[in-house]
Amino acid sequence: MxxxxxxxxxxxxxxxxxxxxxxxxxxxxxxxxxxxxxxxxxxxxxxxxxxxxxxxxxxxxxxxxxxxxxxxxxxxxxxxxxxxxxxxxxxxxxxxxxxxxxxxxxxxxxxxxxxxxxxxxxxxxxxxxxxxxxxxxxxxxxxxxxxxxxxxxxxxxxxxxxxxxxxxxxxxxxxxxxxxxxxxxxxxxxxxxxxxxxxxxxxxxxxxxxxxxxxxxxxxxxxxxxxxxxxxxxxxxxxxxxxxxxxxxxxxxxxxxxxxxxxxxxxxxxxxxxxxxxxxxxxxxxxxxxxxxxxxxxxxxxxxxxxxxxxxxxxxxxxxxxxxxxxxxxxxxxxxxxxxxxxxxxxxxxxxxxxxxxxxxxxxxxxxxxxxxxxxxxxxxxxxxxxxxxxxxxxxxxxxxxxxxxxxxxxxxxxxxxxxxxxxxxxxxxxxxxxxxxxxxxxxxxALVISVTAYLDYLRIVVIRDESGLDIPIWENVVEAQQRSVLFPVYADRYAALMLSPGRDALVAARRAAHLICDEPLLMSWSRSLAAEGDLDRARYVAQRLREFKTPQVNDWFEVCNKPPGTAQVLPYQCQAPERRYDLHEMR
Structure with missing residues (x-):
């Protein structure tokens, strides 16, 4: 069988x-x-x-x-x-x-x-x-x-x-x-x-x-x-x-x-x-x-x-x-x-x-x-x-x-x-x-090499945030990250925009950092730098966009606009409305 x-x-x-x-x-x-x-x-x-x-x-x-x-x-x-x-x-x-x-x-x-x-x-x-x-x-x-x-x-x-x-x-x-x-x-x-x-x-x-x-x-x-x-x-x-x-x-x-x-x-x-x-x-x-x-x-x-x-x-x-x-x-x-x-x-x-x-x-x-x-x-x-x-x-x-x-x-x-x-x-x-x-x-x-290299690149940004134990001024770390970082220079641009006095360098940094995130501190810096460079109407436009946020930090910045002006006092630029609207290409 x-x-x-x-x-x-x-x-x-x-x-x-x-x-x-x-x-x-x-x-x-x-x-x-x-x-x-x-x-x-x-x-x-x-x-x-x-x-x-x-x-x-x-x-x-x-x-x-x-x-x-x-x-x-x-x-x-x-x-x-x-x-x-x-x-x-x-x-x-x-x-x-x-x-x-x-x-x-x-x-x-x-x-x-x-x-x-x-x-x-x-x-x-x-x-x-x-x-x-x-x-x-x-x-x-x-x-x-x-x-x-x-x-x-x-x-x-x-x-x-x-x-x-x-x-x-x-x-x-x-x-x-x-x-x-x-x-x-x-x-x-x-x-x-x-x-x-x-x-x-x-x-x-x-x-x-x-x-x-x-x-x-x-x-x-x-x-x-x-x-x-x-x-x-x-x-x-x-x-x-x-x-x-x-x-x-x-x-x-x-x-x-x-x-x-x-x-x-x-x-x-x-x-x-x-x-x-x-x-x-x-x-x-x-x-x-x-x-x-x-x-x-x-x-x-x-x-x-x-x-x-x-x-x-x-x-x-x-x-x-x-x-x-x-x-x-x-x-x-x-x-x-x-x-x-x-x-x-x-x-x-x-x-x-x-x-x-x-x-x-x-x-x-x-x-x-x-x-x-x-x-x-x-x-x-x-x-x-x-x-x-x-x-x-x-x-x-x-x-x-x-x-x-x-x-x-x-x-x-x-x-x-x-x-x-x-x-x-x-x-x-x-x-x-x-x-x-x-x-x-x-x-x-x-992929392993890229991940390790990217982490070392990221440390250039980390050292800016962590000031403890630094032997060199924080500004030098910002400049080094802007110049040498491959993947994260925009993060350094943000620090530069917030740390620099209003002007051309801060304006360039703010414009680049705006593609990362637009928040209250960056918009304030951007607006001030535009005003410092004589672009008052665009500065007012950024300020008006910032005013829409209605956060305590923003309200403090615009508090001066709520005070009655004196006889010879002129309101700051952020208190004035822009003359026209700007499209995205004009703001980039």
């Missing part, structure tokens, strides 16, 4: 140590580092992300990197060229264009890394293996982020500012990134990653299922502590996934289905604690605001008005804050807003309808392909596509009210996931053709 042949299930490879550690360095370490030489900057975390993805490339060894004509490739390429168009058309500083374009070029390479992974391959180059590594990285990040959130809210005395950042909003978790929505998004990505790990059987050990459920509850509690409305929407989406997708494991589906219960319990726990501790319950107060902050809705309205004024070429990459500040706006609700907080509006406004619309079309085409794969895929990779869709979808939901994809530690893993899910039969045929190849490990080494 012929022996009965029992099919042996295919072994599911796990990431090896080098793959796992490199991905943890790329995705989990940057959001967990509280140290930052300049507390309000994310530069250090983004440089860590660049270095981490350099390690990922090195772990891929001599694997070649090839170009393919996918829609997302063209979208990223157009975006990488956009800052240089802004240099030509809008006077955007070259250093800012170099940093923005560099991040986008690296994102394009990372997309190609994911795109080159095979559907079926050995343990090193299977997309399932690499997606599991990404899931582990997000799961690890979410675990430690939830601990940080618990300490910041319930044990704030343990937050020393170096290992764990101090929250600037008592009763609300902000994470070591010092941004509640960023913390919430990492927790959501941890929930999605945990689902994929559970589906791969990584919690099949004693009390493993219980541990998985407990950790997922901890992530939900962390989300509640951030008081992020976008994160609450993502949690409901994940719960709906548990009800719809019957291919998930029974325990995994149960955990997803009970997310609303976990959220309710977290809500009750925080409410009781807030009442006993006499701390504001931020989640409840933010939900009372509705779908979004009223200030952000007004900023979106302002952005729409700007788009109607510049429909074809846009205002230029990175120019929203400059354009928004320089346009007359008597109903300005906040002094500084450097982003529209909406991905669609930001791209359309800065690039214009033709180019911005093309980029959005290419991105949505890629997303539609991912959606079709997640619906139609019937193999064991079905959960990969669905988890990828949930990860990218969560990032996009946040991008409607925030701008996480402007940060390397969110952008890089998202494009890597998109690249993995875009691979398929057509991509295999493309890889068989003779395209120019570059060994990935060399690109990884280059």
């Amino acid at each position: 012929q022996a009965l042949q029992v099919p042996v299930p295919e072994r599911r490879h796990a990431p090896n140590l080098s793959i796992l550690m490199s991905m943890v360095c790329a995705c989990a370490i940057p959001p967990l580092i509280a140290y930052n030489p300049v507390s309000t900057s994310s530069v250090f975390c983004q440089l860590l992300a660049i270095a981490g993805w350099g390690l990922v490339m090195i772990s891929m060894g001599a694997r070649p990197l090839r170009w393919s004509g996918e829609a997302m490739n063209w979208a990223l390429l157009i975006l990488a060229l956009a800052p240089w168009a802004s240099v030509v058309n809008a006077g955007f500083p070259v250093s800012l264009a170099l940093s923005s374009s560099g991040i986008l070029v690296l994102a394009l390479l990372i997309y190609q890394l994911g795109h080159g992974l095979e559907v079926r391959a050995g343990a090193s180059f299977s997309r399932a293996v690499w997606f599991e590594a990404v899931s582990w990285a997000f799961f690890v990040a979410a675990f430690f982020c939830s601990l940080v959130a618990l300490i910041q809210v319930f044990l704030p005395a343990l937050a020393d500012g170096d290992l764990i950042a101090r929250t600037s909003i008592p009763g609300r978790a902000i994470g070591n990134m010092r941004q509640p929505n960023h913390l919430a998004l990492f927790l959501i990505l941890g929930v999605s990653g945990g689902v994929y790990l559970a589906d791969r059987g990584r919690f099949q050990f004693v009390f493993g299922r219980e541990l998985f459920g407990l950790l997922q509850f901890g992530f939900v509690l962390g989300v509640a502590l951030t008081a992020s409305r976008a994160a609450l929407a993502c949690l409901l989406m994940l719960s709906a996934w548990g009800w719809i997708d019957k291919r998930l494991g029974r325990n995994t589906r149960w955990v997803l289905k009970t997310i609303p219960v976990a959220l309710f319990l977290s809500w009750v726990l925080i409410a009781i604690w807030a009442q006993n501790s006499q701390v504001q319950f931020h989640a409840a107060s933010r939900l009372n605001e509705g779908l979004g902050s009223p200030k952000r809705w007004l900023v979106l309205s302002d952005a729409w008005s700007l788009l109607k004024q510049h429909p074809w070429a846009g205002i230029g990459w990175g120019e929203f804050n400059f354009a928004w500040t320089m346009v007359e706006n008597s109903s300005r609700v906040t002094p500084v807003f450097d982003h529209t907080h909406n991905l669609l509006m930001q791209l359309l406004l800065e690039l214009g309808w033709p180019v911005g619309g093309l980029v959005l079309f290419l991105v949505f085409r890629t997303l539609f392909q991912l959606f079709k794969s997640s619906v139609n895929e019937s193999t064991e990779d079905a959960s990969l596509y669905r988890c990828a869709l949930l990860m990218v979808g969560s990032a996009l939901i946040f991008s409607m009210v925030e701008f996480p994809l402007w940060y390397a530690y969110f952008l890089f893993p998202m494009v890597f996931v998109l690249g993995m899910t875009a691979s398929g039969a057509r991509c295999v045929r493309l890889r068989d053709q003779a395209y120019a190849v570059i060994p990935t490990k060399y690109l990884g080494a280059l």
Whole structure:
């Protein structure tokens, strides 16, 4: 008799140590580092992300990197060229264009890394293996982020500012990134990653299922502590996934289905604690605001008005804050807003309808392909596509009210996931053709060198902020940073504009620094320097834009305008209205 042949299930490879550690360095370490030489900057975390993805490339060894004509490739390429168009058309500083374009070029390479992974391959180059590594990285990040959130809210005395950042909003978790929505998004990505790990059987050990459920509850509690409305929407989406997708494991589906219960319990726990501790319950107060902050809705309205004024070429990459500040706006609700907080509006406004619309079309085409794969895929990779869709979808939901994809530690893993899910039969045929190849490990080494070099360049700015222990005057550090810094001279220009006496040098520095951020001190310096150079009407125009901010510092500067003038007293120039309006090109 012929022996009965029992099919042996295919072994599911796990990431090896080098793959796992490199991905943890790329995705989990940057959001967990509280140290930052300049507390309000994310530069250090983004440089860590660049270095981490350099390690990922090195772990891929001599694997070649090839170009393919996918829609997302063209979208990223157009975006990488956009800052240089802004240099030509809008006077955007070259250093800012170099940093923005560099991040986008690296994102394009990372997309190609994911795109080159095979559907079926050995343990090193299977997309399932690499997606599991990404899931582990997000799961690890979410675990430690939830601990940080618990300490910041319930044990704030343990937050020393170096290992764990101090929250600037008592009763609300902000994470070591010092941004509640960023913390919430990492927790959501941890929930999605945990689902994929559970589906791969990584919690099949004693009390493993219980541990998985407990950790997922901890992530939900962390989300509640951030008081992020976008994160609450993502949690409901994940719960709906548990009800719809019957291919998930029974325990995994149960955990997803009970997310609303976990959220309710977290809500009750925080409410009781807030009442006993006499701390504001931020989640409840933010939900009372509705779908979004009223200030952000007004900023979106302002952005729409700007788009109607510049429909074809846009205002230029990175120019929203400059354009928004320089346009007359008597109903300005906040002094500084450097982003529209909406991905669609930001791209359309800065690039214009033709180019911005093309980029959005290419991105949505890629997303539609991912959606079709997640619906139609019937193999064991079905959960990969669905988890990828949930990860990218969560990032996009946040991008409607925030701008996480402007940060390397969110952008890089998202494009890597998109690249993995875009691979398929057509991509295999493309890889068989003779395209120019570059060994990935060399690109990884280059990314490491760039991150270290950029950090050393960044220290030229840090030394200006930290005057302790300096052997040379601070002004000499400003001049050195202006002359020698490659990526950050605009930061030094800002210091120069604020430190120099009003005049030509301060005016040149202020005009360059205005492309970085226009706030009260810079606008005051800019206006005074214009007046000192005899350009009184333009100085009045800048002063009037500053007056719209209505902050205490601004009110003090304009207090002299409220006093009745004496018989021989002439009011200062800032008290007089400009003779005409100036467009953006005249102010650059």
